Amino acid sequence: MTAIYGLYATPNSAQRAFDKLRAAGISEKEIVVMSSEPLEEYAFGSRDRQTIMPWIAVLGAATGLAVAYLLTSLTQRAWAINTGGMPIVSNYTNLIIMFELTMLGAVFATVLTLMKTARLPGRLPKFYDPEISRGKILVGVGRVDGSRVASVEAAFQSTGVETIKTVQ
Amino acid sequence: MAVDLDRCTGCEACVVACHAENNIPTVGPTEAARGRAMHWIRVERYWEGEFPDVQLKFKPVMCQHCDEAPCEPVCPTYASSHTSEGLNAQIYNRCIGTRYCANACSYNVRFFNFSSPVWDKPLHLQLNPDVSAREMGVMEKCTFCIQRINTGKIEAKAAGEPLKDGDIKPACVQSCTANALVFGDLNDPDSHVSQLSRSPRGSKLLEELGTKPKVTYLQRESWDERSEYEPDRAKSSTK
Amino acid sequence: MNPETDNRLADDLLRPVLHTSRGFYIAVALFSSIVLCGAATWGYQIYYGIGVTGYNWPVFWAFHETNFVFWIGISHAGTLISAILRIVNATWRRPVTRCAEVITAFALMIGAMFPLIHLGRPWLAWWLIPYPSERGLWPNYRSPLVWDFFAINTYLTASLLFLILPALPDFALIRDRTTGWRKRVYSILSMGWHGTPKQWHRLESAMHIMALAIIPIAVSVHTIVSFDFSMALVPMWHSTIFGPYFVAGAIFSGIAALIIVMALLRKLLHLEAYLLPLHFQNLGKLMLTMSLLWGYFVFNERLTIWYGNSPHEMTVFWSTQTGKYAPLFWTMVLCNFVIPFPLLTIKRLRSITATVIASCGVVVGMWLERFLIIVPSLSRKAASFSWGSYTPRWPEIVIMVASFAGMALLYLLFSKLMPIISIWELKVGQHPQIKSAAKVQDAEAAGELV
Numbered sequence: 074m075t076a077i078y079g080l081y082a083t084p085n086s087a088q089r090a091f092d093k094l095r096a097a098g099i100s101e102k103e104i105v106v107m108s109s110e111p112l113e114e115y116a117f118g119s120r121d122r123q124t125i126m127p128w129i130a131v132l133g134a135a136t137g138l139a140v141a142y143l144l145t146s147l148t149q150r151a152w153a154i155n156t157g158g159m160p161i162v163s164n165y166t167n168l169i170i171m172f173e174l175t176m177l178g179a180v181f182a183t184v185l186t187l188m189k190t191a192r193l194p195g196r197l198p199k200f201y202d203p204e205i206s207r208g209k210i211l212v213g214v215g216r217v218d219g220s221r222v223a224s225v226e227a228a229f230q231s232t233g234v235e236t237i238k239t240v241q
Numbered sequence: 242m243a244v245d246l247d248r249c250t251g252c253e254a255c256v257v258a259c260h261a262e263n264n265i266p267t268v269g270p271t272e273a274a275r276g277r278a279m280h281w282i283r284v285e286r287y288w289e290g291e292f293p294d295v296q297l298k299f300k301p302v303m304c305q306h307c308d309e310a311p312c313e314p315v316c317p318t319y320a321s322s323h324t325s326e327g328l329n330a331q332i333y334n335r336c337i338g339t340r341y342c343a344n345a346c347s348y349n350v351r352f353f354n355f356s357s358p359v360w361d362k363p364l365h366l367q368l369n370p371d372v373s374a375r376e377m378g379v380m381e382k383c384t385f386c387i388q389r390i391n392t393g394k395i396e397a398k399a400a401g402e403p404l405k406d407g408d409i410k411p412a413c414v415q416s417c418t419a420n421a422l423v424f425g426d427l428n429d430p431d432s433h434v435s436q437l438s439r440s441p442r443g444s445k446l447l448e449e450l451g452t453k454p455k456v457t458y459l460q461r462e463s464w465d466e467r468s469e470y471e472p473d474r475a476k477s478s479t480k
Numbered sequence: 481m482n483p484e485t486d487n488r489l490a491d492d493l494l495r496p497v498l499h500t501s502r503g504f505y506i507a508v509a510l511f512s513s514i515v516l517c518g519a520a521t522w523g524y525q526i527y528y529g530i531g532v533t534g535y536n537w538p539v540f541w542a543f544h545e546t547n548f549v550f551w552i553g554i555s556h557a558g559t560l561i562s563a564i565l566r567i568v569n570a571t572w573r574r575p576v577t578r579c580a581e582v583i584t585a586f587a588l589m590i591g592a593m594f595p596l597i598h599l600g601r602p603w604l605a606w607w608l609i610p611y612p613s614e615r616g617l618w619p620n621y622r623s624p625l626v627w628d629f630f631a632i633n634t635y636l637t638a639s640l641l642f643l644i645l646p647a648l649p650d651f652a653l654i655r656d657r658t659t660g661w662r663k664r665v666y667s668i669l670s671m672g673w674h675g676t677p678k679q680w681h682r683l684e685s686a687m688h689i690m691a692l693a694i695i696p697i698a699v700s701v702h703t704i705v706s707f708d709f710s711m712a713l714v715p716m717w718h719s720t721i722f723g724p725y726f727v728a729g730a731i732f733s734g735i736a737a738l739i740i741v742m743a744l745l746r747k748l749l750h751l752e753a754y755l756l757p758l759h760f761q762n763l764g765k766l767m768l769t770m771s772l773l774w775g776y777f778v779f780n781e782r783l784t785i786w787y788g789n790s791p792h793e794m795t796v797f798w799s800t801q802t803g804k805y806a807p808l809f810w811t812m813v814l815c816n817f818v819i820p821f822p823l824l825t826i827k828r829l830r831s832i833t834a835t836v837i838a839s840c841g842v843v844v845g846m847w848l849e850r851f852l853i854i855v856p857s858l859s860r861k862a863a864s865f866s867w868g869s870y871t872p873r874w875p876e877i878v879i880m881v882a883s884f885a886g887m888a889l890l891y892l893l894f895s896k897l898m899p900i901i902s903i904w905e906l907k908v909g910q911h912p913q914i915k916s917a918a919k920v921q922d923a924e925a926a927g928e929l930v
Contacts, residue, residue, distance in 0.1 A: 082483055109653060110907045111680035121678035126685045130693070144610060148618040155323035156313035158453075159622055166314075166622045169704060173630040176697045180638045180690060187645070187686040191679040194671035201674050206490075206656035208483040276536030276868050285865040302865070311713050317625040318607050319617060335617070337607060338530070338600015339625055340540035344858060345712040349538045349866035353600065355531030377529040378600025447862055450713055 075241055076200045077225050078105070078213025079234035084115050086233045087210040091117040093228035099214055099221070107201065107211040117212070129186045130179045137178020141171040200240040209235065242385065242414075243437035244301055246460040248421035251299035253284050255413035255422065259303075262386060262412035264372050266358035279352040281383040282413050301422070303413070304329060304350045304383035305446060305454030312342035312351065320380070327427070327455065331382055338378040347447050348454075351382045385424070386411035406432040427455065486907055489754075490653060493899040493906075496749045497654065498662075503748075504892065511889035518882020521875050522597055530600055534873040538866050539858045543876035544598035545708075546850040547883055550733070551591030552632065552705050553726070553846065557734030558584025558639060559698035560766070563691040572762055574909045575754045578902045579745060580738050581643040586890040587737070588636045590883050595628065597879060624707040631697075631704040638694050646687060648673045649904040702730040709853065715792040716785065716857045725777040729846060732770035732816075736842035739763050741891065743836045745900055754901055757832055764835040767842065768824035775817050795860045804869070805856045808848050815845030 081087040087106070094104055101120065112118030145167040153161045187193070198215075205211055214225055229237050259265065259282045268277050282303040289296040306329045312321045313329065320335035321342045331351075343351040357377040360368065368374065371388040375381050393409035406425050414422040425434035434457075437443065442459040525532050535542055561580035565573035596602050608619050608629045619626045651670035655663055673679065706726035709717040739760065746755040785793050800809045820838035823829050859868050894900075 106677055107675045108680075109649065109675055110904045111677070111684060113677075113680070118677045118680070121676075122681050124682060124685050126682070127689060130689045145621045148610070149621065151618075152616055154319050154620075155325075156316070156319070156321070156620065156622055157307075157311060157323070158309040159314050163622050166627075169627045169700075170621050170630055172700060173627075173634045173697075176693055176700075177634045177637065179693050180634075180641060183686050183689045183693075184641050184645070187682050191682040193648070193673065193679075196672050197674055203656035205675060206653045208486040208490075272531065275534075276539075277531060278537070283865075287865075300865075302863070314620070314622040315624060315711065317620055317623040317629075319620050335607075336601070337604045338602075339595075339598070340600065341623070341625060341708070341712070343538070343540045344714060347713050347862045349861060349863045352537060353535075353540060354529070355535065356529035376601070377531075380600075450862065452713075 075217055075222065075239050076213060076215050077217050077222065077229070077237065077239050078200050078202070078211050079229040079232075080202060080204050080209040080211055080236045080238075081233070082209060082235055084108075084112050084118070084210060087112075087212050088115050088117055090212045090229060090232040090234065093232055094212070094214065094225065097221075097224045097228050099225070103214055103216065105198070105200075105211070105213045105215055107205050107213075109205050109208060112210070124190065126183060126186050126190075130183045133182020134175045134179035136182070137174040137176070138171055140178070141174035142167070144174075145170050200238070202238065204236075242303075242306075242411075242455065243423040243434050243443070243457045243459060245419075245421045245423070245437075246298065246300060246458055247442075248419040249284070249299045249301060250419050250421075251284055251286060251297070252418055254416045254418055255282050255301055256280050256284060258412040258416035259383070261367065262369055262372065262389075263384070264358075264368050264374050265381075266354075266360065268355075272355070277355045279354075279381070281350070281352065281381070300458070301413070302348060302350060302446070303456070304385075305348055305452070305456045306385065308453035308455065309451065311345040311347065311450075311452055315341045315345045317341075328385055328387065329382075330387070331380060331384065333373060333375050333379050333381065336379045338380065340380065342380060347450050347452065351380055354379050354381065406434075485910070489906060490657075490903050492751070492753070493901050493903050494654065494657065496895050497897070497899055498658065500896065504896075508889065508892055511885045511892065514885035515882050515889055518879050518886070521878045521882070525597075525875050525879075526602060530598075532873070533876045534871050536868060536870065538861060538868050539855055539870040541598070541854050541858060542851075542870050543872055543880060544594050545854055546847065547880050548591055548594035548598070549705055549726075549850045549854075550847050551587050551594065551883065552702060553730035553733045553850070554737045555584045555587035555591060555635070555639070555734065556698055556702060556727070556730040557587075557738040558582070558642075559694055560731050560734060561738065561763075562642065563694045563698075566687070566691045567695075571909055572758060574905045575751075575901045576738070576742065576759055576763075577905065578643070578647075578898075579742055579900055581639065582891065582894055582900070583734070583737055583741060584639045585636070585643050586887055586894070587734075588632065588639060589890070590886055592632050592636065593883070595625070624704065624711050627704045627707060631701045635694075635697050635701045638690065638697055642687075642690050642694055645683065645690070646902060646905065647898050648683070649675065650898055650902060653903060654898070699727055702727045714857050714861055715790075716796045717853070719781060721777060721781050721784075725781065728770060728773045728777055729849060732767065732774050733843060733846035735763055735767045735770060736839035736846070739767065739835050739839040740843065743832060745895075746832075749895070749900065751901065754906070760832045760835045761830055764824045764830050764838070767820065767835070767838065771817055771820050771824070771842070792862045795864075796857050799856050799860055800852055805852060809852055812845045812848040812852060815841040816849065817845075 079090060081090060091104060091106070095101065106117050108118070146162045149162045200213055202211055217225055226237060260267065263281060265279050265281060268279065272278070282301055285300040285302055287298045287300070289298065306327065308327065310321070310323065310329050313323060317339060318335045318337055320332045322330055322332070324330050338353070340353055343353060354375050354377050358374060371392070389411060390409050393404060397404045397408065406429065409424065411424055414424045423434050423437055425432040427435055427438065429435060437459060438457040440459055442461060443457040445454050446456070446458060533543070558580040561573055562577045566577070596605050599605055608626060610619055648670055651666050652673040652675065655666035655670050658666065703723040703726065706722035710719055710722040712718065742755050742759065745751055782797070785797050799805055819841045823834040823838045855870050859870060861867070
């Protein structure tokens with residue numbers, strides 16, 4: 074199984090390559106795109122938009138709130154110390170701790186979700202090309218069996234590709 | 242506790258006795274000039290009037306052991322807390338020296354160990370073994386001689402007799418030449434201090450702040466309150 | 481998107497990271513030595529006790545606490561620029577966000593040192609961490625200092641993440657353009673970032689959520705810092721206005737710090753093409769708004785006190801208006817309001833130099849403001865016999881200077897770690913497909929459309 078990819082100088086040509094590859098029968102899932110900046114205005118760059126990250130952040134916030142409530146009320150009850158006549162479980166002041174841990178929960182949940190869904194930390198895919206950091210957009214197909222190599226290469230050639238590379 | 246301002250002569254025997262009993266370091270003249278003197282009980286001196294009709298009034302001030310002490314909720318490590326008997330306890334081992342309690346105290350009766358306490362020989366022989374010496378960086382204040390309270394309770398229990406009013410005397414009460422200081426159990430309505438706390442001569446310091454201090458100050462006529470707010474009229478003694 | 485300009489952009493912004501001048505080494509050496517002096521002074525203070533400073537009875541809080549509030553205040557720069565401007569889609573913010581976020585992260589770290597520095601027994605500071613101790617004792621959640629601990633740690637964590645996450649694509653950029661040890665280091669730092677649309681979407685979602693979260697966190701942090709004062713029954717501390725007053729003051733000083741840092745970066749790293757007069761103009765306008773807001777809060781607070789005429793509070797009030805602290809008070813008003821007002825209001829005067837001058841004044845003025853909140857009140861509390869005064873001695877001054885040197889040092893070292901202007905965010909700003917005419921104007925004015 075080989076991987077073939079092409080490097081493009083502009084997003085427009087990358088988009089054409091993407092369309093040509095789709096026309097050649099490659100499914101969306103098999104096409105890989107990599108770039109040095111988000112290109113959401115183009116169809117190829119707006120895939121995989123759906124995410125439940127905000128909801129997970131809310132879940133994280135709720136967890137933080139629960140943890141804070143338990144932390145403050147249980148420990149205050151465990152050893153009841155009178156300070157200035159304030160209630161032993163002083164909820165008015167505990168609200169502050171609850172607020173902070175709620176926000177921290179939301180932040181942690183967001184970051185963990187990001188790391189999991191973006192697969193960070195991870196290995197670079199086998200056909201990553203440092204030219205991406207020089208502004209090139211990489212459009213490639215990860216697994217091409219022998220019969221389709223020709224059509225994939227043709228798709229690249231006809232869309233003004235700068236370089237085609239093959240990785241075994 | 243009750244303090245009878247009409248009896249106080251300003252002799253400051255209470256201050257000295259407190260230092261001796263509680264192992265309070267004498268900071269020395271340089272440090273005292275910098276404002277680091279640690280007098281758990283201090284005698285405030287107020288001048289009133291113009292010469293030759295000058296009046297001098299004395300007011301011993303120590304920790305008021307407030308029922309709603311502002312110093313207690315602010316301590317992050319529970320070093321300042323309220324005991325079940327109603328005392329404000331300062332637990333030296335818990336103190337990390339944030340000094341927030343001292344700022345919150347409206348009476349300025351809390352003191353900080355700015356440096357390691359030193360007792361030049363042979364004064365170290367005079368230290369009271371019943372009271373722990375405090376490390377540098379720790380807050381301290383009047384405890385109503387808790388070591389004497391505990392000793393009194395233990396001795397009464399050992400003897401099998403109940404504590405009587407007047408059995409326990411903090412060092413300042415014991416040493417007062419004019420019997421101006423009275424200490425006892427405020428929960429017992431018949432004790433001397435309870436009776437004094439109900440006296441028409443009695444008032445509390447900074448009562449309007451709502452700290453509910455336990456020390457009753459007795460005086461025949463209320464002092465000219467303006468002297469409290471105008472520093473020119475209330476020329477205080479050196480700290 | 482023009483590959484040529486993009487590459488020039490990346491080259492310009494990577495140059496400070498990849499090439500080091502002699503001036504850099506000299507600056508690092510200078511600031512490091514000052515920081516070392518500060519560290520040694522702190523060690524001296526720990527060994528001999530807080531008594532080596534000017535602290536006394538009853539002024540138990542002074543320089544260290546002033547610096548604490550000051551640095552936490554400076555840290556609000558990043559939140560305003562990065563988070564708030566991100567959410568309202570102000571495109572001119574793009575070159576400025578990372579500078580601001582860096583200020584936030586480092587100012588927080590430095591600010592968080594001061595609660596440790598002011599402690600009498602700092603080796604026990606870990607007791608503030610809530611853990612099941614063998615003594616069975618937990619922190620006192622009723623204490624504002626414990627609230628500080630939670631708030632500052634939350635803000636620091638969130639700010640660091642907010643700084644590092646959008647840096648991943650730039651780390652990847654450096655990884656791809658370097659060789660040798662740099663490539664190895666940045667391979668680890670970039671965590672395998674390879675720029676698929678999915679990764680971009682997730683990153684932007686995360687940034688959006690974090691921007692929304694970090695704003696209430698920042699507001700709460702400085703409010704909680706203000707609670708250190710307003711919860712105590714000290715005259716002129718026990719005021720309900722302290723929360724918003726401190727937050728406004730924090731944003732005010734944060735913007736001033738940001739302007740100064742930006743001006744220095746522009747000069748030293750030759751970023752004239754990226755940090756434009758427009759940025760200084762916009763920040764200058766924001767700073768003017770905050771100056772007016774600050775003035776509003778000060779007027780509010782002082783009028784209420786003066787009108788109420790409560791004796792305890794009036795003593796402190798007069799000591800700042802006409803008494804011992806009057807020179808500092810009026811200098812503060814001059815620095816925070818009188819000087820910035822004309823410089824920032826009159827368009828002809830609002831040049832980069834003028835905004836920097838105004839900002840320097842604001843930084844000084846806001847430091848004085850923190851000092852004037854703490855010390856006059858403590859020296860004139862309700863119990864008049866025990867009034868006192870405060871004069872700083874050399875340890876707290878050295879530690880204060882070292883904190884500024886520490887900020888400069890951290891910033892210098894950071895400029896070697898990653899580009900000080902976010903490369904990918906700047907490239908995004910140059911995209912031709914911009915939806916509205918207003919955005920096109922913005923982009924053209926900001927020089928983002930080539």
